[in-house]
Amino acid sequence: MCGSAHWRFARSSTSRPLSCDRDVRTFPDIQVGIHHTARTISVARVSSINRVTIYSMADIRNFSIIAHIDHGKSTLADRLIQHAGLVADRDFREQILDSMDIERERGITIKSQTCTLPYRGPDGHDYVLNLIDTPGHVDFSYEVSRALASCEGVLLLVDAAQGVQAQTLANLYAAMEHDLAIIPVINKIDLAAADIAGTKEEMRVELGIDPSEAILCSAKEGVGIDAIREAIVGRVPPPRGEPSKPLRALIFDASYDAYRGTVVSIRVIDGAVRPGDTIMTMSNGRTFKVEEVGIFQLRRVKRPALSAGEVGYLIANIKTVSDTRIGDTITHDECPASTALHGFKVAKPVVFSSIYPVSSDDYRPLVDAMEKYALNDASLIFEKDSSAALGQGFRCGFLGLLHLEIVQERLEREFDQSIIMTVPSVEYHFTLKDGTALVVDNPAHFPDPMDVATTHEPYIHATILMPERYLGVVMKLCLERRAEGTSFHYPTPGRIELACDMPLAEVLFDFYDRLKSVTQGYGSFDYDLTDYRPGRVVKVDILVNGERVDALSLIVHESQARERALHACERLAEEIPRHQFRIAIQGAIGGKIIARSTIKPFRKDVTAKCYGGDVTRKRKLLEKQKRGKLRMKMVGDVVIPQSAFVSVLKTKEE
């Protein structure tokens, strides 16, 4: 299943075969021993208050804040930032590190953010704390894994009301694999529903953490912040590395700035880098002139140099994703390091979908946008694709459905692209009768059923954690989703963990939302890809007024073909606006129609009154509808809105 012939990752210019083991590689170069002694180097530091101080590697602490989604990471980061005096009260806003519009609207962190905090310890000693706030949602776990590679410790937050959740565990394991110091923090103790004793017990049982080490905190009310800062200084070891050795810096993130080009986030392991240096990216031997280095303090703050142990940014004339990649090692061109650092495993996409411009004329701008976007989001993987209905576009791999949604939204908002995304799919493995192996993640490449000898589909091992009372409904849901080998386990009284194997394709079919709704939000879900198992799948085509729309085709399990096809037809009937004529939507396997729905024509669509005072308003509405039309695709006489293309996998809102 590795390095499939069909799927080639656009970013793996190194042609490194795709590894499928999911464990994140450890990072021996920054493993930190307790008896480590850092050599003192002197660097001028311009703090936020424009004070120039001298500090040594021994005074640096690099840490990430990790937790399950919504457990309060960004809010804790706020408090740390405020206590460091980095932001004036009037400029402060909640979750200040969540700087993207989309993060603020959704109230979640999508991209890790770094911030350098000055800190004077109780003994009067000055430290530099490099904080990395990470996302909690499983779809962005690639962000977490890269942040961890730049740290020596983590704050592991647990919501006192929710207790240990799936990503608490997953992120803890990731931190342990990196051998990081772990500071457990129980957050939200101000909540009436906070159960500190229960949370401690869960930490002990489920995480294997000594609960006496946990710091009690209310990020919202600023309780426990001093204790946390003292713990960071006391329990997280300073970075280890050799300031005098040849430069080695790890690129762990990048972002695109319209004025400055690519801004890469680096963690310097050995040596130092300064503006004017000629650097080389070790994966491809390309050289760049460094224009600027500095640290992040809510904005970029220039610095004369970044040295061993430090986290910051670097601007060189790096233009596109082909110039560098995240995980690459930067060294000096003149005196290069002999070995590169371990990079990151390429993100392993599990959901695939194609992106097309709404108007085929916009393909070139989309290419540009994708290249820039890819710099911003290391977990997106893409290659060229084309469709009869939609023209030229890209086949993309995502880490999950939320990731897919975010990519779509960011391409539209930040890169001003008007795009259509096709029905998401997983990767299927076929063996043809002539012995050829075929990997297909795109219904367009579905083989002729007559030629197929065997079919395998990806399976996951799912664990669902929920209050006991939901067991019945969740079991039912899982069985509907072809779950196998179900087992239970009671981590704490009243809570139950259901484990089972399930085809990944079933997760795409709106599993999260269904689970959330049947457990009234109390169920949490986590999964690991396990293996490929035999499964008979068929391709369902969708015909709109008799015309096959290739971008709407879906691959489904034979036993569910009729039901899913009907569902797709019904959803499309809801999404496609009514026209003046009747529209037939049909689902077909081969030439055989297995499901249909119709969209009734509208008959009445006119406001009763239109007098002098109504004209402007009505015209503005028309102008708005006209813009909306740009987001629709004409297929024959039928206008299909963008949203219809992914809707076929969504269950109805209740």
Add this chain to the structure above:
Amino acid sequence: MKAREVPPDAGLYVHVPFCRTKCAYCGFCSQTDLSPIDAYAESLAVEARLRAGQTFTTLYVGGGTPTVLPPELLARLLRGPDTPWPLTKDAEVTVEANPDDITTPLLETLRKNGANRLSIGVQSFRDDELRFLGRRHTASQARAAIHLAKDAGFTNIGIDLMYGFRGQRRERWRTTLDEALRWRPAHLSCYQLTIEPNTPLSRRPPSLIRSPEAKEYDFFLFTSRLLTDHGYEHYEVSNFALPGFRARHNALYWHHAPYCGLGPAAHSFDGRTRSWNVRSVEEYVARLSRNAVPMEESETLTDEQLALERVMLGMRTARGVPLSALTRYAGWEVTLERLQAGGFLVCGQDRVTVTLAGLAIADRLPLEFLP
């Protein structure tokens, strides 16, 4: 002496922003606090002075409820506050009147001061529906009002009706229509009930207020057929007239002709620029007390926007739009052919007219042509 000039059609609108009580569906600019009426009347005089200049072929006094004004104010407003309004000799002068205000002396005042057309807000001849709408009058008051108006010599009477209430059946609607037809008014406006935002009706679920769309369409066709059978011309989405009695003032809006609106919230259009006054009576009065124009905002339309408005407005009328208005949109032939095949438009020599099915979806038609 100069040769007699034929002035281009242009309308004058005067907005009276007062009502005794607010109807449940009302989204118009009107208030129930009647205390600033005098200040309003003074301000209107100032605005008329500030914006004098043009000759008008129609005058329309609307609201709100113009008939809440004391007779002498209403008279002044009809004649023109300081000097007579610059109206052409054959100008259409309409006043909106509420049945509960209509008395013989009032009608005399109106006639004496030049009103030659009356638009009566009957809405329904059924008391339960009138109550649902929060109207102030009863069905019998409506009947009496029409009777008085006819007696007073008004020949050009328009009656406003509403339909499409939830649960309303065709027979019920028909009783109202039949009764209206018995009076044989020159003009009938039949409005589908619309839920305006921020009105008492909007706070209830729409399904409890309006009939479903399929029924709306049915009512729309039914109304049109019944009234055209009785000799009315269905010349705009909601408007019907006996030959020769189309509402000249309102038609100006649909024909994209210029109009000047005085009073709070009134809109004006000079053929290129549209502007509108502040909505609040207080602000209106305050501005004019400083001799400042009470304009809230204005917009100057691009050629593209002018063209779009012409299509948008034209598609609401049976006479449609000149073919040349559509040819500017890429792919118009295909669209036109499709809409003609669907039975929505009819393409003649140089005009595209709108069928009944087309009027029913008039809001969609321009959108179909937009690329």
